[in-house]
Amino acid sequence: MxxxxxxxxxxxxxxxxxxxxxxxxxxxxxxxxxxxxxxxxxxxxxxxxxxxxxxxxxxxxxxxxxxxxxxxxxxxxxxxxxxxxxxxxxxxxxxxxxxxxxxxxxxxxxxxxxxxxxxxxxxxxxxxxxxxxxxxxxxxxxxxxxxxxxxxxxxxxxxxxxxxxxxxxxxxxxxxxxxxxxxxxxxxxxxxxxxxxxxxxxxxxxxxxxxxxxxxxxxxxxxxxxxxxxxxxxxxxxxxxxxxxAAPAGFDDACVELRTNLDDAAPAVVADLAERVLAAGALDAWVVAATMKKGRPGHVLHALVPPAAAAAVAALLLVEGPTLGVRCTDAPRMVAERDVRPFASPLGEVRVKRKLVGGRVVDARPELDDCRRLAAATGRPLHQVIDTVSAAARAELLP
Known part of the structure; x- marks a missing residue:
């Protein structure tokens, strides 16, 4: 129990x-x-x-x-x-x-x-x-x-x-x-x-x-x-x-991973595309540096999306980006549960994100915006606020 x-x-x-x-x-x-x-x-x-x-x-x-x-x-x-x-x-x-x-x-x-x-x-x-x-x-x-x-x-x-x-x-x-x-x-x-x-x-x-x-x-x-x-x-x-x-989770969250090579795009364009795919329904987006044909530096933009949104996000990449093609791979996820709880830390009230696996809390981390607010209010360095609040939250919220 x-x-x-x-x-x-x-x-x-x-x-x-x-x-x-x-x-x-x-x-x-x-x-x-x-x-x-x-x-x-x-x-x-x-x-x-x-x-x-x-x-x-x-x-x-x-x-x-x-x-x-x-x-x-x-x-x-x-x-x-x-x-x-x-x-x-x-x-x-x-x-x-x-x-x-x-x-x-x-x-x-x-x-x-x-x-x-x-x-x-x-x-x-x-x-x-x-x-x-x-x-x-x-x-x-x-x-x-x-x-x-x-x-x-x-x-x-x-x-x-x-x-x-x-x-x-x-x-x-x-x-x-x-x-x-x-x-x-x-x-x-x-x-x-x-x-x-x-x-x-x-x-x-x-x-x-x-x-x-x-x-x-x-x-x-x-x-x-x-x-x-x-x-x-x-x-x-x-x-x-x-x-x-504590029953183990499965890979039951259906997703697909879209990938496209960007070998002729300015960094500002790459960043804008990543923001656009998130706004279009992607669950996550990230960019990996890569070496393209003829040794040119480039990027590979990855987007994790629900299957229902895959076609729309791929079309956006083709229309808004310089790419000529988008690859798609099934990528089912095992996902930890997450919730946000109020927490009275030694430095003040913050919101804490709890990660749960099998119903058990395995980690707790404070919201960055709340830590910035406490850092400004207390005059402490941000990293010190994060360390103090994180330690207190884990001591109280983790079993």
């Missing part, structure tokens, strides 16, 4: 309140959640749960009663409240990353600086309750692995404070696209995944099927009751089964 695994079955959809209610139903007490939310300065909200039925199945429904008029909070105020709340480091990092990603997404969509984000979806009390509550509940349950099922998505529209918006909601779709989340057909015209849930799941969870030994199951109810299907998130809590998780 290797730690506690929490899996969210979101086949019917997910809202932040549903995720929190499911965790509470799976065994997390309510008081630690209330205390964490109060510590973040949200004192006007009273949090409770009630049992309800959804299409004949029981679940917990989260009740958030706000005393007085709810106050909108801009993103910097939300982040400062979390930073000053004295939360466990992992809870603070999870909640900060989730809110920051949600705020940055809203800022891009509305074309405003992130510091000015003050939308209902972000500033309302229920968003802070959901985000801080879910992170606290996961920590209280001792979650070392958080997984999630594919999410439902369908077209349609929904009425919001900002007018009628398409479904999935723009923020939801942007967050899911950023995480390359797996989607399944949903119910047309129904918002099944909210922006808050999308931010939480893509920041904290990994989209994978669990290998675990169950201890408990919780059901979190949404506000909508559809008699045709239970509007519930199911939360599975158990012991991660290391024996099952």
């Amino acid at each position: 290797s730690g506690t695994c929490v899996h969210f079955d979101c086949s019917a959809g997910a809202g932040g309140d549903m995720l929190l209610a499911a965790l509470l139903d799976a065994g997390c007490p309510l008081e630690p959640v209330r205390a964490a939310v109060r510590a973040c300065g949200v004192t006007e909200a009273e949090i409770g749960v009630t049992e309800t039925l959804r299409a004949g199945l029981r679940g917990l429904l989260l009740d958030v009663e706000v005393r007085g008029r709810p106050r909108h909070r801009p993103l910097p105020e939300c982040l400062a409240a979390i930073a000053g709340a004295g939360l466990p480091a992992r809870v603070e990092a999870w909640a900060t990353t989730t809110l920051r990603r949600l705020g940055e997404c809203e800022a891009r969509l509305h074309g405003i600086p992130v510091e000015r984000v003050e939308l209902h979806e972000l500033g309302a009390v229920d968003t802070l309750v959901d985000v801080v509550g879910v992170c606290t509940a996961l920590h209280h349950l001792g979650a070392t692995t958080v997984l999630c099922s594919p999410l439902p998505a369908a077209s349609g529209s929904v009425a919001t404070e900002h007018g009628v918006l398409p479904l999935p909601a723009p923020a939801t779709l942007a967050l899911l696209a950023e995480a390359r989340a797996p989607l399944r057909p949903g119910i047309p015209g129904v918002e099944q995944v909210t922006p808050t849930a999308a931010a939480l799941l893509t920041s904290i969870a990994r989209f994978a099927t669990p290998a675990m030994r169950l201890r408990s199951v919780g059901h979190g109810a949404g506000s909508r009751d559809d008699p045709r299907r239970p509007n519930l998130v199911r939360c599975w809590v158990g012991d991660a089964d290391e024996g099952d998780l």
